[in-house]
Amino acid sequence: MNPLEQRISAVIARIERAAVDVGRDPASVRLLAVSKGQDVDDIREAVRLGVRAFGENHLQDAIGHIEAVPAAEWHFIGRVQSNKTREIALRFAWVQSVDRGRIADRLAAQRPAGMAPLEVCIQVNIDGDPAKGGCAPADVLPLASTVAALPQLRLRGLMTIPALDHDRAGLRAVFDSAHDIYQRCRAAGHPLDTLSMGMSDDLEVAIAAGATMVRVGSALFGPRA
């Protein structure tokens, strides 16, 4: 096994163990490989090894990766600036970082009619961390209704990124709150299937709290350039 193959196997084993430890089906947790700052050859190799979905948080850097590996499923996970929505709507299958109605409106209007609807997660900023995007928890339900009503968007779920300074208990509290909001959206009639939370250092905590997708960069690819 080459080093990338070993790291991919190790991450998949962590996901499976974390799921089994809390009585969940390992197949209920998807892996999103975060390829920002990584080499195109490693992305191609990851595809060859069975990784299907990749996340990018910076449009300009993502374009080269997407053009090199067009068959992969590309997720935008960074802040969405309004002057970038047209390119994002054209190039990505998913946008996980929708946090205001104006961005949702633009993505819907700019998603070409001939393409499948854009899969959307609402990013929620649970701990009010000013360094991160995301709407306030109280704004999730209204924004979910906005997204659900727009053509060319399909509301799939929620995404969250905790602030950097939490201990394990604090992380768990953030992930539990996100799960709680996710369940409230479902109870309100939104057929969500995606709760995107957990990264290289905390994916076990996120899976214990109900994550259905973990976004893993450095544990898969090694340090970023």
Ligand SMILES: *Cc1c(COP(=O)(O)O)cnc(C)c1O
């Ligand atoms: C970079 C990034 C990740 C992956 O972080 P790692 O710690 O390298 O696993 C996950 N989610 C988002 C939104 C990111 O920007």
